[in-house]
Amino acid sequence: MILQFLLFLLSFLISFGFLKKTKVFSRTVNLIVSIVVAFYVLFASTYYAEEIIWIIGGLFLFILLIFTFILIYLARKK
């Protein structure tokens, strides 16, 4: 349940942020579009909950590794 809520929030924030930055629509339209996108993600995530947890978990570990390599690279750079 909490994962679905977080995914909803994440998709809302990302879509709202990008729409705001690109300035394609007005503020109200941005809000409506991002809410629609977020609800779509919410329903999809309830349907594919199990798979999404695996994907996010794997992606997170992958990101952790990438961060480590970036830190090593930056520490080496003079």
Added chain:
Amino acid sequence: MEVFGIELQELIFSLFLPFLFFYILLYALLTKSKIFGENANRLNSLLALVISALGIFSLYSLGLSYWLPFLAAFLAVAAFVSMFFFGIGGYGIKKTSSYISGEAFKTEDEKRFEAIKKNCEEIWNEFEKESDISKKASLFAKLESEINNLKPLAEKLGKSLYEFPWYKRYEELKSGRGGQ
């Protein structure tokens, strides 16, 4: 002691600290990249919070969060070891190549002479390509000050600056200008 049905130690090391780590890293990354524009601090912080919470909760529900402290310890050691070996390797390659090229046997004065000479050559090439007179004058002044540094070094090392073609042309130009 248990908090929310989780052991306190597990809560701190497997959930809270990884969460904090990712939150700070993501926030810094989002702020630095300015992906959502200039003044998007609230959005950046919320996004970092949501993404890190999502990651930590999904890892917890998969039972993988238990391994996070071990993974962190392993990565810290691996990072240190790899940096150490990269450092040793890089230093070894640098030293070996300097011995092969003869750079390692040069004195400080010789190295300095080479560096200033190279700089002078670059300025001279730039001077020749330049068509704007005011820029040409400033480049010539820059070249003169570099040559003034180069002359005592050349005397000390027993080298003649006339063996460099750019210096001959510089002197010709200077004497020509002085004669006018």
